[in-house]
Amino acid sequence: MAQAPVYSQGIYAGNPNAIHPDNIQFHAQALNHHNEPVVIVQPPVYQRTRASPADPVSDYMGYSIFTTLCCCICLGGAAIMFSRSARKANADGRRAEAASSSHTALILNHIGVVVGLICIVIFCLNQFYFKENYP
Template identity: 35%
Template sequence: MSYPGYDKGSEPSAPAQPPPYSTPYGAPPPLLPSGGQFPTPSYGAAPAMPPNPQGYYPPYNEDPNRGPMGYAPQQVILVPPPPANEVDYLGYSIFTLLCCCLPLGIVALVYSIQTRDANRSGNAALAQRNSRMARIFNHTALGVGIVVLIVWVAIVIAISLSAYGHH
């Protein structure tokens, strides 16, 4: 399938002129008034200052020979804080939660998790505080669990002896 005139490319020519300026409001006002100069200020306005006889003063960051100085963008390198290395007692907390004293084990587990989070975020002071609290609650839960176990064994022995001791 061929189109007539397709093979013949148009010869390159001068670029087409843009269409004439047209708006619903007419042409824009000229940049300078007719006559080529701005009108002189009137009614007490300050007279125009003469040009600076000493020449152009560049801004503080501009070299008059090279123009504005370009500053290379600075790299921002974010370095994560070093992780804290406090012991979190997580296994100890799970053991005391399941085997010794449930309420104190839950509190110890919460402090253990908070210690782990503070270690990851690099907050050494908070990690140290939470680690110490987890250890205190774990030791307390273990102590309560051992005391409860001893009391329970003593009660079972006492009941056994009283029930089977009087034949």
């Protein structure tokens, strides 16, 4: 392991804090056999990663977020959990688990949208129709 170079103080171009290149002294381990400085770099680190499948299963994350924000927060939150599970299984190459989680997320999203639409229709009927008939 090379140590940092040892510098000596000197005056260079009128600046008392500057160091002249001729005054730089390198540590013995930082020089090669021609007494030239050697650059020591850290070797690269390679990580083994699994490649994603060529045809990944859809995770319906956008649909899950829409369901959560616009329709039914409970079913949308559960759909987000299954969408994340499908995304992770896709990344790990577990296609069967990804397909199962994806299918569950899709069903929860469909149910959440239907529940949300029913609630919106009931709210609108209550606001505009029933309030006019009952003062």
